[in-house]
Amino acid sequence: METPQRILIKNALILTMNARKDVFYGGSLLTEGGKIIRVEPGEIVPEDVRNLRVIDARGGIVMPGMINTHTHLGMSFFRSLADDRKDRLRKVLFPLEKAVVTDDLVYWASLHSLTEMIQGGVTTVFDMYYFEEAVARAADRAGLRAFLGETVVDSPSPDSPEPYGGIAYARKFIKAWKDHDLITPAVAPHAPYTVDGPHMIECRDLARSEGVPMTLHLNEMPFEMEQFQKEYGTSPVVRLDELGVLDEGVVAAHCIFTDQRDREILKERGVGVAHNMAANIKAAKGVAAVPEMLELGIPVGLGSDGPMSGNTQDLLSLMGTVSQVHKLVRLDPQAMPPSAVVEMATIGGARALHIDGITGSLEPGKRADIVIMDHSSPAMFPVYDPYSVLVYGASPRDVDTVMVEGRILMENRKIPHLDMSEIRSRGQEFYQKICALPALNELGLQAVRPQN
Ligand SMILES: [Zn+2]
Numbered sequence: 001m002e003t004p005q006r007i008l009i010k011n012a013l014i015l016t017m018n019a020r021k022d023v024f025y026g027g028s029l030l031t032e033g034g035k036i037i038r039v040e041p042g043e044i045v046p047e048d049v050r051n052l053r054v055i056d057a058r059g060g061i062v063m064p065g066m067i068n069t070h071t072h073l074g075m076s077f078f079r080s081l082a083d084d085r086k087d088r089l090r091k092v093l094f095p096l097e098k099a100v101v102t103d104d105l106v107y108w109a110s111l112h113s114l115t116e117m118i119q120g121g122v123t124t125v126f127d128m129y130y131f132e133e134a135v136a137r138a139a140d141r142a143g144l145r146a147f148l149g150e151t152v153v154d155s156p157s158p159d160s161p162e163p164y165g166g167i168a169y170a171r172k173f174i175k176a177w178k179d180h181d182l183i184t185p186a187v188a189p190h191a192p193y194t195v196d197g198p199h200m201i202e203c204r205d206l207a208r209s210e211g212v213p214m215t216l217h218l219n220e221m222p223f224e225m226e227q228f229q230k231e232y233g234t235s236p237v238v239r240l241d242e243l244g245v246l247d248e249g250v251v252a253a254h255c256i257f258t259d260q261r262d263r264e265i266l267k268e269r270g271v272g273v274a275h276n277m278a279a280n281i282k283a284a285k286g287v288a289a290v291p292e293m294l295e296l297g298i299p300v301g302l303g304s305d306g307p308m309s310g311n312t313q314d315l316l317s318l319m320g321t322v323s324q325v326h327k328l329v330r331l332d333p334q335a336m337p338p339s340a341v342v343e344m345a346t347i348g349g350a351r352a353l354h355i356d357g358i359t360g361s362l363e364p365g366k367r368a369d370i371v372i373m374d375h376s377s378p379a380m381f382p383v384y385d386p387y388s389v390l391v392y393g394a395s396p397r398d399v400d401t402v403m404v405e406g407r408i409l410m411e412n413r414k415i416p417h418l419d420m421s422e423i424r425s426r427g428q429e430f431y432q433k434i435c436a437l438p439a440l441n442e443l444g445l446q447a448v449r450p451q452n
Contacts, residue, residue: 005032005033005051005052006030006031006032006033006046006051006052006053007030007031007052007053007054007055007368007403007406007408008028008029008030008031008044008046008052008053008054008055009028009029009030009055009057009062009370009372010028010043010044010054010055010056010057011026011028011056011057011058011059012024012026012027012028012029012057012059012060012061012062012372013025013026013027013057013059013060013061013062013375013383013386014027014028014029014039014061014062014063014362015061015062015063015064015342015362015386015387015390016039016361016362016363017063017064017342017343017346017347017360017361017362018361018362018363021339021343022041023386024039024040024041025041026041026042026043027039027040027041027042027062028040028042028043028044029044029062029362029370030044030046031368031370031403031406032406033406034367034368034405034406034407035365035366035367035368035405035406036362036363036364036365036366036367036368036370037364037365038364039362039363039364055372055401057372058374059375060372060373060374060375060400061372061373061375061383061386061389061390062362062370062371062372062373063121063342063346063362063370063371063373063390064123064346064347064359064360064361064362064369064370064371065121065122065123065124065346065359065369065370065371065402065403065404066120066121066122066123066124066302066315066316066345066346066349066371067122067123067124067125067126067301067302067345067346067349067350067352067353067359067360068117068122068124068125068126068302068303068304068313068315068349069126069251069253069272069274069275069301069302069303069349069352069353070126070128070215070251070253070254070274070276070303070304070305071113071125071126071127071128071303071304071305071306071307071310071313072127072128072129072305072306072307072308072309073106073109073110073113073114073125073127073129073135073138073306074101074105074106074109074110074113074127074129074130074131074134074135075109075113075129075306075307075308076109076110076112076113076116076307076313076427077105077108077109077112077427077430077431077434078093078096078306078307078308078434079307079308079311080311081096081308081434083282083311084282093308094155095439096434096437096439096440097130097157097158098156098157098158099437099439100430100433100434100437101130101131101158101159102131102158103131103133103134103159104134105430106129106130106131106134106135106138107131107134107135107137107138108138108423108426108427108430109427109430110127110129110134110135110138110139111138111141111142111418111423112423112424112427113307113313114138114139114142114144115142115415115418115420115423116312116313116314116396117142117144117313118142118144118402118409118410118415119396119399119410119413119415120312120313120314120315120316120396120399121315121316121371121373121396121399121402122144122313122315123144123145123359123369123370123371123402123403123404124144124145124146124147124349124350124353124355124359124369125139125144125145125146125147126146126147126149126186126213126215126251126274126303126353127139127146127147127148127149128149128151128186128188128190128215128253129149129151129306130150130151130157130158130159130160130166131158131159132148132149132150132151132169132170132173132185133173133176133177135148136148136173136177136180136183136185139182139183140180140182140183141417141418142409142418143182143404143407143409143417144182144404144409145182145183145359145367145369145404145405146182146183146184147183147184147186147213147215147251147353148173148177148183148184148185148186149170149185149186149187149188149213149214149215150166150169150170150173150185150186150187150188151166151188151189151190152164152166152167152170152187152188152189152190152195152199152203153166153190153194153195154194154195154196154199155194164195164199164202166188167187167199167202167203167206170185170186170187170188170203170206171206173185174186174187174206174210174212175210178210178212181405182404182405184212184213185212186207186212186213186214186215187203187206187207187212187213187214187215188214188215188216189203189214189216190216190217191216191217191218191220191221191224192216192218192224192228192236192239192240193221193223193224193227193228193236195216197239197243200240200243200245201243201244201245203245204243204244204245204247207249208247208249212249213249213250213251213353213354214249214250214251215250215251215252215253215274216250216252216253217252217253217254218236218237218240218252218253218254218255219235219236219237219252219254219255219256219257219258219262220253220254220255220256220257220285221285222257222285224236225257235257235258235259235261235262237252237255237258237262237265237266238261238262238265241265241269246265246266246269246271247269247270247271248269248270248271248354249354250269250271250272251271251272251273251274251352251353252266252271252272252273252274253273253274253276253303253305254274254275254276254280254285254288255273255275255288255293256280256285256286256287256288257286258288258289258293260292263289263292263293263296263298264296266293266298267296267297267298270299271298272298272299272300272301272351272352272353272354273288273290273293273298273299273300273301273352274300274301274302274303274352275288275290275300275301275302275303275322275344276302276303276304276305276309276310277302277318277321277322277325278304278305278310278312278317278318278321279303279304279305279306279309279310280305281321281325282309282310282311283309287325287326287329290322290326290336290344291326291330291335291336294340299348299351299352299354300344300348300352301344301345301348301349301350301351301352301353302315302318302319302322302341302344302345302348302349304318314395314396315345316390316394316395316396316398316399317395317396318345319338319341319342319345319390319391319394320391320392322336322341322344323336323337323338323341323391323392337387338385338387338388338390338391338392339387341387341391342387342390342391346360346361347360347361348360367404367405367406368403368404368405368406369403369404369405370401370402370403371399371401371402372399372400372401372402373390373394373398373399373400374398374399374400375389375398377397377398379393379394379395379398380393380394380398399413400412400413
């Protein structure tokens, strides 16, 4: 992977996403040693041009690398399998994972997902799956900034024959990876309905003692809300708060069903929320009260959820959906302006992960996590309002260059350090294996057949 010492990006429409939301037309940006050292509205003429790489953005939008706050990278070879079936989690997903998920599958499926992330302008991802050690190897190879949560559930899982075996796996995984430059290991209790109170507390204690984040699905399922109402007379958010589980280190995915009390608790405890609009509406679950959360000051970022739920891991298309659905729900065209959505995809996501001190905006001192958009496609012209163009018009085909800590992962849409055909052919092998699973026939999924 190329590691230039210094990069000058010139002739750029820069969305800084700083506190003033400065936008620079014809701006320039200079990086050194993986950090941004200058961002300016005009031309930067560096005195020292040694070891300087100059990139002409040709008027394209230069923005902070996007942050995907919730996904399951290792599920990309399950995409489009059993879409729209009822009770898919228990009837299809859990049995399928038990039958087929291995360290090897997770490695290649994660690498496959990570190429999708890079192509879509994502530079930081928060993953939650099994065999996180394999995800970490894939993220290290791909070069993204990654938060990787080992899943903990109350039943045997693909990497742990014992219920709650994920806790022991996480303990080892955290020790092995916690000093990595770009990778932050984490604990991921699956959800309040699959992890009981004592184990939730054990996960919290592990995260706190190791100083790593914790992530979980929260207030996501109608049955989850009913179950907690019946057992505890309250919501999962309130119950977890009573257990002392919620704090600044927690990123809660979904939070579709929240009332004012839930939201006040999330705010008070400093919990970050991962808003997965595309997955939530595809499953017809509901729409999280994100405008209310933002008004209260809860840090909210965008998440694609896994490729079986989302189904893409493309935040550019997701941004349009987020804006449109919130406006439709409120019958108010101003309910979710494009600049607020771009904020959630960048600095908002960084706040949710508590890494806004190092990434999420283009400001001197921050890491050089940068995306350059090409604006030559018809949908990207003209640019009266760059936020509108991004939210309502852009797609991954418009992402030209992506860098993380000043390392160029993709340039001119090429990712030289990853062998795409090798990843695809390994994916093909797993796909054939999944198609041949007797379990699929038992589930009435005979329509699945090998294809090239
Ligand atoms: Zn999820």
